[in-house]
Amino acid sequence: MTARTRILSAIRTALGPGKPPAQIAAEAAALLDPADIARPRLAAPSLPDAFAQKATALGTSIDRVASLADVPRAMARYLDAHGLPPRFAMQPAPDLAALDWQGLAPHPGLAPDEPAALGLALHGIAESGSLVIHSGPENPILMAFLPLHHVVLLREATLLPYLEDYAARLSAETVPRNAILITGPSGTTDIEGSYVRGAHGPGFLHVILIAEPG
Amino acid sequence: MSALPDFKNRARAALADPVLKVAIDRTTGNAERKRAAAVAAFPEFEAARARGKAIKDHVTAHIDHYLEQFERNATARGAQVHWAADDAEARAIVTRICLAADAKLVTRAKSMLGEEIGLPHALADAGIERVETDLAEHIIQLAGEAPSHIIWPAMHRTREQVAELFKAGHQPPPAAEDPATMVQSARRVLRQKFLSADIGISGANFLVADTGATCTVTNEGNAELTTTPPRIHIVTAGIEKLVPSTAHAFALLRLLVRSATGGEMTQYTTFHAGPRRPGDADGPEEMHIVLVDNGRSRMLANEFREMLRCIRCGACMNHCVVYRQIGGHAYGGTYPGPMGSVLTPVLDGLAASRDLPNACTMNGRCAEVCPVGIPLPTLLRAWRRRSWREGLEPGSLRAGIGIWAQLARRPRLYRLATRIGLPLMRLFGKGGWIARLPLAGGWTAHRDLPRPAARSFMDQYRARQKGRK
Numbered sequence: 001m002t003a004r005t006r007i008l009s010a011i012r013t014a015l016g017p018g019k020p021p022a023q024i025a026a027e028a029a030a031l032l033d034p035a036d037i038a039r040p041r042l043a044a045p046s047l048p049d050a051f052a053q054k055a056t057a058l059g060t061s062i063d064r065v066a067s068l069a070d071v072p073r074a075m076a077r078y079l080d081a082h083g084l085p086p087r088f089a090m091q092p093a094p095d096l097a098a099l100d101w102q103g104l105a106p107h108p109g110l111a112p113d114e115p116a117a118l119g120l121a122l123h124g125i126a127e128s129g130s131l132v133i134h135s136g137p138e139n140p141i142l143m144a145f146l147p148l149h150h151v152v153l154l155r156e157a158t159l160l161p162y163l164e165d166y167a168a169r170l171s172a173e174t175v176p177r178n179a180i181l182i183t184g185p186s187g188t189t190d191i192e193g194s195y196v197r198g199a200h201g202p203g204f205l206h207v208i209l210i211a212e213p214g
Numbered sequence: 215m216s217a218l219p220d221f222k223n224r225a226r227a228a229l230a231d232p233v234l235k236v237a238i239d240r241t242t243g244n245a246e247r248k249r250a251a252a253v254a255a256f257p258e259f260e261a262a263r264a265r266g267k268a269i270k271d272h273v274t275a276h277i278d279h280y281l282e283q284f285e286r287n288a289t290a291r292g293a294q295v296h297w298a299a300d301d302a303e304a305r306a307i308v309t310r311i312c313l314a315a316d317a318k319l320v321t322r323a324k325s326m327l328g329e330e331i332g333l334p335h336a337l338a339d340a341g342i343e344r345v346e347t348d349l350a351e352h353i354i355q356l357a358g359e360a361p362s363h364i365i366w367p368a369m370h371r372t373r374e375q376v377a378e379l380f381k382a383g384h385q386p387p388p389a390a391e392d393p394a395t396m397v398q399s400a401r402r403v404l405r406q407k408f409l410s411a412d413i414g415i416s417g418a419n420f421l422v423a424d425t426g427a428t429c430t431v432t433n434e435g436n437a438e439l440t441t442t443p444p445r446i447h448i449v450t451a452g453i454e455k456l457v458p459s460t461a462h463a464f465a466l467l468r469l470l471v472r473s474a475t476g477g478e479m480t481q482y483t484t485f486h487a488g489p490r491r492p493g494d495a496d497g498p499e500e501m502h503i504v505l506v507d508n509g510r511s512r513m514l515a516n517e518f519r520e521m522l523r524c525i526r527c528g529a530c531m532n533h534c535v536v537y538r539q540i541g542g543h544a545y546g547g548t549y550p551g552p553m554g555s556v557l558t559p560v561l562d563g564l565a566a567s568r569d570l571p572n573a574c575t576m577n578g579r580c581a582e583v584c585p586v587g588i589p590l591p592t593l594l595r596a597w598r599r600r601s602w603r604e605g606l607e608p609g610s611l612r613a614g615i616g617i618w619a620q621l622a623r624r625p626r627l628y629r630l631a632t633r634i635g636l637p638l639m640r641l642f643g644k645g646g647w648i649a650r651l652p653l654a655g656g657w658t659a660h661r662d663l664p665r666p667a668a669r670s671f672m673d674q675y676r677a678r679q680k681g682r683k
Contacts, residue, residue: 004297007453007507011278014515021283024276028458031268032465038262039468040255040478054478092495112409128479140495141442145435163468167461175291175425177491178442181483186435189475190350190366191393192237192373193244199349199397200404201435201482 035164040127047126047159048209054129058184059197060205067212071153072101074208075118078151079104082116082204089117089147093138096120096153110142116149124159124207125166128183131207132166135178144182150202152182157213221546221569225660228540234370238541241369245532248476249583256472266469267587270523273456274514280423280456281505287426291488293501298331304506305336308415308448311502312342315446317412323430323437324348325417326364326526327450327506330548330561333415345407347436352400356383362542364549365474365528370541404436414440414498416486418451419470419525420463421503427487428503429463431471431480438484447486447498453510454522460485466525469585473527509560517596521556523586530580530590536573545570552580552590559597568606571597611656632670639666 012018019027043053052062063074079086090096090106096118106118119139123132131152135141144150160166170179186201197203228234253259273280285295298304312320320342322328337344346355350368354361356379361367368376377391380399388399416437418428428449430437441447457463471477490497513519531537531551542550547558547567555570571594580590601607621628642648643665651658667674 002297003299003303003507006299007297007505007511008278008281010507010511011281011514014511015275015278018276018279021279024279025458027272028462031265031272032461038258038265038465040258058481112405130479130483135494135497136491137493137495141438142496145438145442163464164461167459167464170460171424175427175485175487177291177487177489177494177497178438179427179485179487180438181479182481183479183483184481186433186481188349188397188434189244190348190353190368191376191396193241193366193369194373194393196394196397198401199434199436200347200401200408200439 032164035162039162039164042126042161047124047161048156048211050126050161051124051129051154051159052209054126055124055184055207056129058129059187060129060184060207062207062209064209064211066210068095068099068153068155068210071096071208071210072099072104075151076104078149078206078208079116082149084116084149088151089114089143091117091119091139091143093120110140110146112146114147116151117143117147118151118153119143121152121154121207122158123166123169124154124209125161125163125181126159127162128181130163130181130183133180133182134176135180136176141178141180144180145186145201147202148198149204149206150182150185151206151208153208153210155210155213221544221567221573222660224544224546225540225573228544229660233372233375234541235539237370237372238538241363241366242532242538245365245474245476245528249473249529249532250476252472252476252478256468259469259472262465262468263585263587266466266525266585267523269457269462269465270525270586273458274454274519274522277453277456277514280458281453283423284421284426284456285505287424288428288488288503289426291426292491293426293488293503296502296504298504298506298508300508301331301506304331304450304504304508305333307502307504308333308450309336309340309342311446311448312337312413313340315412315500317342317446319343319345319407319411320413320415321345321347321407321411321440321444322351323414323416323432323440324351324367325415325450326361326548327417327452328415329361330452331450331506331508333450345404345411347404347408347440348432349397349400349434349436352404353379356380360543360548362550363528363531364526370543405439408439409443411440411444413446413448414442414444415448415450416441418449418455418503420457420466421451421455421505422460422463422485423456424459425485425487427460427485429483429485431467431483433475433477433481435482438482441484441486441498442496444498446500446502447489449486449501449503450506451503452506452508454524466586470525470527473529473583473585513560518556518560518593520588521553521560521593523588524553524557525586526553527585529583529585533579533583535575535577535579552594553588556590556593556597564597564601564604565606568597568601571595571601614653629670629672633673636666636668636670640668
């Protein structure tokens with residue numbers, strides 16, 4: 001008898017006869033309803049403000065700009081402010097490649113100790129100040145973990161109020177290999193509870209929040 | 215990992231270690247304050263907790279359905295699903311995958327299940343280099359120790375002790391002994407390992423049935439660096455980690471993070487669904503998921519079923535007066551504190567671990583803070599009852615309780631005995647406390663007994679009633 005058979009038969013002996021799958025699914029859905037009674041309120045009435053408040057509280061810095069065209073200047077500002085060279089790794093996304101990077105030198109590769117990288121978030125979640133990225137041909141996951149400075153573009157139009165709103169989006173499309181919610185820079189409290197940034201991933205997380213609809 | 219029978223000796227050694235007490239107090243004290251603040255800032259916490267409990271109970275009641283659904287969906291995403299009835303089977307599966315891939319170097323993201331099934335030893339026995347990537351796990355790997363807490367595995371180590379370990383274990387050694395410099399040093403050392411590992415092994419906080427994804431949460435980002443670069447990703451997970459959907463995982467995550475660290479979300483919440491897809495920029499070529507039972511299906515059928523709700527937040531140990539005195543290693547099992555005292559007898563047998571449920575003071579704080587409402591004191595009492603029924607309690611204790619039970623059934627005799635006993639007991643008291651009492655050395659060796667009142671409650675009550683008339 002395989003381990004699978006042994007485990008499932010031990011479970012079925014303990015639980016007795018099961019219910020029809022449709023009934024189980026209905027019960028599972030009912031457990032989350034109504035959603036509002038068991039989750040926190042948003043930090044501010046507007047999604048961009050709520051997102052910005054939560055993200056900032058967690059150590060993420062935010063630069064709010066009007067349009068995608070403002071991104072190269074915002075990136076130059078950030079690199080300057082942190083004394084970083086104008087060279088940085090950039091996610092191979094057409095939206096980013098199409099921008100005018102005059103004076104800056106984005107490159108597609110990613111060194112193990114890359115100082116800075118620029119990527120694009122799929123969504124922001126206002127409840128928690130989280131950024132969402134999905135793996136794919138245009139998004140190497142290591143882009144979000146190897147650099148010391150991770151700069152992320154986020155369009156206000158893609159903001160979602162709650163974690164459940166993102167879960168609903170996810171269930172409506174093909175599940176990506178990796179779906180990652182990033183909520184602040186990498187940190188640890190493993191040495192006597194002292195908070196230290198940049199444990200393994202980025203020590204700095206910077207969001208360029210774009211007001212213009214996508 | 216098995217609990218050694220000399221809990222009392224380990225507890226005595228821990229109580230005599232002043233450095234350990236400082237280290238534990240700093241971390242658990244912080245955790246307690248931060249959790250309280252996080253719960254106070256979330257007025258919906260009670261409703262969220264009721265929901266979390268209901269979700270876990272629902273999954274437990276239909277776990278066969280969800281296991282099959284998860285397997286179907288994970289397989290559809292290209293993952294290979296394995297089943298292990300016990301720890302030996304789980305070790306064998308993981309080792310077999312590593313050897314078949316001719317793996318020399320394996321990176322591992324913190325996983326208590328990995329500790330439970332004895333994975334570190336199994337990999338060493340197979341001649342495979344294992345590198346722990348969670349900072350705390352890296353510290354205890356350098357020290358050659360096991361975790362002492364499920365959230366802060368190295369909380370028993372002070373900053374000075376970590377500095378010594380890094381000085382000896384890092385090339386080049388860290389330039390200074392402050393936490394920031396030491397963390398930078400570990401970042402440098404571990405980065406080379408992340409990128410040259412053949413296999414990455416992680417645990418899972420959740421197994422999402424309707425997507426077939428596994429979910430890990432970390433604050434450091436080591437899980438993603440462990441699972442993305444190597445050719446193979448292996449997940450080991452207990453079957454109780456199932457949730458119906460991503461939304462259910464989020465409902466539990468709100469409870470888990472607040473209860474564990476006092477945060478609202480971990481920095482990284484990652485869902486892994488299968489290996490690299492055509493065109494993907496990075497990611498492993500193979501993903502294996504090992505579903506581990508190891509006593510869990512047995513718990514479905516007995517009085518410990520509610521323990522399957524546990525989401526491994528560690529709040530019960532942070533708030534436990536016993537844990538905070540003796541630390542995690544004294545418990546001797548994989549899981550310490552109140553949740554560990556319920557789980558260790560399941561995993562290692564009651565005969566080897568009957569001291570753990572007995573060490574509980576029944577103050578109930580663990581149940582108060584448990585985010586999924588596990589009645590830990592009730593479950594610990596259930597182990598005490600079993601220990602009694604199975605004759606595991608020592609003869610002297612059985613005799614003493616037997617005499618007391620005989621007395622308790624005869625109220626007049628009982629009152630007479632207390633009238634004689636109380637003044638005798640008071641003779642051994644100094645100040646308000648009794649430090650040593652004949653025939654009660656088992657109690658007074660480890661703590662003082664409050665000096666009793668001169669007259670019993672019944673005598674005092676009767677006297678008051680008379681006075682009123």
